[in-house]
Amino acid sequence: MEIKLENISFRYSSKGPMALQGISATIRPGIHLLMGENGAGKTTLLRLIAGLLKPTDGRCLIDGARSYDLLPSILSKLFICGVNVDFPMKSIDEMVKYHAPFYPNFSEDMLRRNLSAFGIESSTLLSDLSTGNAQKAKLAYALSLRTPILLLDEPTNGVDIDSKKQLQRMIAESITEEQTVIISTHSVADLENFYDAVIDLHTGKLNYALTVDQILDRLSFGVGPEVPPDALYSEPWIGSFRFVLVKADEKLTDIDYELLYMAARKTKLPL
Amino acid sequence: MNTQTLSNTDRTSWKRIAMVWNFYLPYTRKKLIGFTILSFLVEGMMYYAYTYMPQQTATPILLMLSVMIAALMSFSGLVFAKPRGRELQTLLPALGMEKSIVIIGYVAVVIPLLLSIPSLLSWLLGSLYTERNVALLFGIELNASVVVYSVLMLESMALSCLWAVLGTSRKFAMRNGILAVIGYYLTLSFASGFVTGFIAGIKGYSDNFMDDYSQTIYSVLATICGIYIIFAMIKCCRIIKHGI
Numbered sequence: 001m002e003i004k005l006e007n008i009s010f011r012y013s014s015k016g017p018m019a020l021q022g023i024s025a026t027i028r029p030g031i032h033l034l035m036g037e038n039g040a041g042k043t044t045l046l047r048l049i050a051g052l053l054k055p056t057d058g059r060c061l062i063d064g065a066r067s068y069d070l071l072p073s074i075l076s077k078l079f080i081c082g083v084n085v086d087f088p089m090k091s092i093d094e095m096v097k098y099h100a101p102f103y104p105n106f107s108e109d110m111l112r113r114n115l116s117a118f119g120i121e122s123s124t125l126l127s128d129l130s131t132g133n134a135q136k137a138k139l140a141y142a143l144s145l146r147t148p149i150l151l152l153d154e155p156t157n158g159v160d161i162d163s164k165k166q167l168q169r170m171i172a173e174s175i176t177e178e179q180t181v182i183i184s185t186h187s188v189a190d191l192e193n194f195y196d197a198v199i200d201l202h203t204g205k206l207n208y209a210l211t212v213d214q215i216l217d218r219l220s221f222g223v224g225p226e227v228p229p230d231a232l233y234s235e236p237w238i239g240s241f242r243f244v245l246v247k248a249d250e251k252l253t254d255i256d257y258e259l260l261y262m263a264a265r266k267t268k269l270p271l
Numbered sequence: 272m273n274t275q276t277l278s279n280t281d282r283t284s285w286k287r288i289a290m291v292w293n294f295y296l297p298y299t300r301k302k303l304i305g306f307t308i309l310s311f312l313v314e315g316m317m318y319y320a321y322t323y324m325p326q327q328t329a330t331p332i333l334l335m336l337s338v339m340i341a342a343l344m345s346f347s348g349l350v351f352a353k354p355r356g357r358e359l360q361t362l363l364p365a366l367g368m369e370k371s372i373v374i375i376g377y378v379a380v381v382i383p384l385l386l387s388i389p390s391l392l393s394w395l396l397g398s399l400y401t402e403r404n405v406a407l408l409f410g411i412e413l414n415a416s417v418v419v420y421s422v423l424m425l426e427s428m429a430l431s432c433l434w435a436v437l438g439t440s441r442k443f444a445m446r447n448g449i450l451a452v453i454g455y456y457l458t459l460s461f462a463s464g465f466v467t468g469f470i471a472g473i474k475g476y477s478d479n480f481m482d483d484y485s486q487t488i489y490s491v492l493a494t495i496c497g498i499y500i501i502f503a504m505i506k507c508c509r510i511i512k513h514g515i
Binding site: 050051052054068070071072073075076078079080085086087088089090094098099101102103 | 280514
């Protein structure tokens with residue numbers, strides 16, 4: 001499913017500051033990293049896409065329908081999960097019984113598998129779980145709904161390092177190529193190396209929305225004892241330096257998301 | 272402008288209304304059972320008071336029990352004040368209309384019916400409430416206007432509670448629901464006094480004033496409640512669809 005953001009602006013109150021300004025992008029299937037500093041507008045953007053907020057200007061279309069119209073045909077293909085999104089039921093079992101029937105692609109097998117990977121019982125009350133475990137249970141449920149659009153707002157908040165790896169594996173195993181997953185995070189290093197695209201917000205504006213391939217066509221990332229003279233941005237890193245360069249050769253590099261994030265804020269990148 | 276034509280999934284469906292009802296069952300189930308038991312209990316107590324107690328003792332007890340039933344009905348919307356999952360309720364894949372039918376239907380139809388079943392049964396069996404008995408007990412002449420006004424008053428109080436509960440943040444939903452009912456009741460009492468005074472001013476007060484004009488007064492009050500109910504329902508539907 002395709003999400004189309006057409007010049008979206010949003011403010012929470014009529015006299016308040018703009019939370020988002022002039023956001024235009026087309027988001028296609030794949031795993032998208034939505035990054036930005038605190039207050040950049042990540043959660044607001046996810047809520048606009050979900051249809052929980054109405055854009056002050058512009059519109060958000062999901063398969064041609066306005067998300068704010070909250071049509072069942074769209075809602076059954078979309079799910080949002082995050083620390084600020086409470087589940088309406090007391091346990092995952094109750095969610096399966098009362099909530100999951102609205103989602104035609106729900107897979108109970110996948111849910112059981114994901115929950116057992118985290119060592120969580122589906123009958124346990126969510127209020128009895130620690131913040132991290134409750135978050136893991138919610139994520140396991142969200143993935144098992146297998147909605148074509150999945151919005152994950154700060155999914156790694158409160159989750160321990162080991163579980164972050166498990167979560168990364170779980171997402172990689174559960175997500176199909178047809179699904180559009182947007183993962184919002186301010187700690188970009190948490191789930192590295194499995195994104196297909198990056199959406200970068202800065203103070204409510206869109207820095208860029210590009211696929212990983214498009215970024216790697218224009219930039220390369222490196223680590224070395226010295227900073228190359230043509231580096232666009234560099235910073236000290238464990239006794240050496242890591243840097244961003246304009247791509248000059250065919251040599252493949254991995255994206256250093258943290259460096260990309262910092263570079264986009266400190267200098268003008270050719271993106 | 273919506274560029275997608277309405278698919279069959281986006282038309283009102285009874286199946287989905289049943290699913291939404293099922294979705295809210297963990298919230299409402301205990302209340303539905305509790306209210307049914309309580310209404311039979313209250314009816315039994317009313318029957319006992321009416322049958323075995325002298326009228327001076329029975330009347331205040333019956334009044335108290337009636338107020339209790341009215342309060343249960345008025346505050347029935349508090350069940351939706353649970354501090355959980357507002358976003359996922361808004362994003363539940365059903366039409367706003369379908370969710371509204373379930374939520375408003377619960378408050379404005381299901382609970383009043385549950386609370387009325389024992390009374391209706393005893394009325395149908397013809398043993399307890401005749402027009403004359405109710406008139407005797409509550410000191411009013413029972414006519415269509417009074418009945419319509421009473422029903423609309425209770426419905427509007429219940430909808431005020433629901434409106435306040437749905438329209439405020441989770442933390443204050445319960446408190447605001449209670450305050451809304453109290454506030455609405457006080458406003459209606461004030462309106463009742465105002466309407467009575469206004470009609471008395473126009474028609475001239477006499478000893479038989481209430482006998483002559485009670486029907487007019489209750490009709491005006493019923494109209495005020497009716498208009499308010501429509502307004503409150505529109506507001507509730509909007510909040511149910513889009514959240515706060």
